[in-house]
Amino acid sequence: MTQVGELLREARHRRRLSQLELSHQLGISARHLGFVEVGRSRPGRALLVRWLAHLEVPLAVRNQALTAAGYAPLYDDAPLDGVHLREATAALGALLASHDPLPALLLDADWNVVAGNSGLTRLLGFLGVSAPVPDLRDGAPSTPPLPMVDLLLEHGLAATIANLEEVAPPLLAQVRAEAVGVPGLEPLLAVLEEVAGTGGAIDVPAAPTLVTRYRAPGGELAFFSMFTTFGAPLHITLASLRVELLFPADAATRERLALSAG
Structure with missing residues (x-):
């Protein structure tokens, strides 16, 4: 049971709750919580399921905790092409x-590119x-997922980002928060x-959202992102997915994309 206890303790720490606070919220004694x-x-089982949900533990990790505690897993993890x-x-x-000709990509929990649209392929080609x-295609990804690390390094996307040292710190904070488990x-x-x-703190003007600027023939292309997820997913695969929609951050980018799409 130590594995389950460690998982619950780490999840509580991430939520910045004391044992006393969490015990009150769960309606159990602080002594029992500490023993667990x-x-x-x-x-x-019912308490463990409620406990994990209250701490917003990822569904896959909830299954791991239930299995470690000797219970059957609760959430399905069938692949995306499942019936x-x-x-x-x-x-x-x-x-x-629907987002075409603007770029859009489907990411999983590991930040692998599960799928992209024509706009993404067109943008990458434009960047070389x-x-x-x-x-x-036909209800399933056409090829295995493309790891984001490979896209950035092996395929050279990182080298095209003009403000990489500016966008890396906030992305690092986001990935660190997601990396637990x-x-x-x-x-x-x-x-x-x-x-x-490498760059240290960068003093940049406050902006409504993070803008990534890419070096491209004829000048930079600038984008900001919006993310879409499933509402209250009860399936591990769906819970791990999100769609990133890229939008032009300036008129010049919008005009150049319209010309390249035509």
């Missing part, structure tokens, strides 16, 4: 396509980046730590 965290007691996910996969494909971007993020975390550590 050190592995001296096992919570009932039960056909409608969800179709919705993802429609969202990616040759990468095998998967797309959604997600070992697949370690390579990306290492890359961002190296980049963010």
Whole structure:
């Protein structure tokens, strides 16, 4: 039971809750909570499920905790091309396509590119980046996911980012927050730590959102992002996915994209 206790303790620390605060919120004694965290007691299944949900533990990690405690896992982890996910996969494909000619990409919990639209492929080509971007065909990704680290380094996308030292620190903070319980993020975390550590703090004007600027023929292209996720997903695969929609951050970028799409 130590593994479950350690997981619950780490999750509580991330939420910045004391044992007393959390015990009150869960309606249990602080003594019982403490015994569970050190592995001296096992919570009932219903309590463990409620405990994990209250701390917003990722669904995959909730399954791991339930299994470690001797209970059956609760959440399905079938792949994206599974029969039960056909409608969800179709919705993802429609969202990616509807954003064209602007770039859009589907990311998983490890920040792998599961799929992209024509706008993303067109943008990468415009930047001189040759990468095998998967797309959604017949309810499934056409090729294996493309790791973000490979896209940045092996395929050269990072070299095209004009303000990499500016965007790396906030991205690093985001990845660090997501990396707890997600070992697949370690390579990306290492890359961002190296980049963010070289430039130090950068004094830039406050902006409504983070803008990434890419070096391209004829001048820079600037984008900001919006993310879309499933509402209250109860499936591990769906919970791990998000769609990143890129939008022009200035009129020049918007005009150049319209010309290249035509």
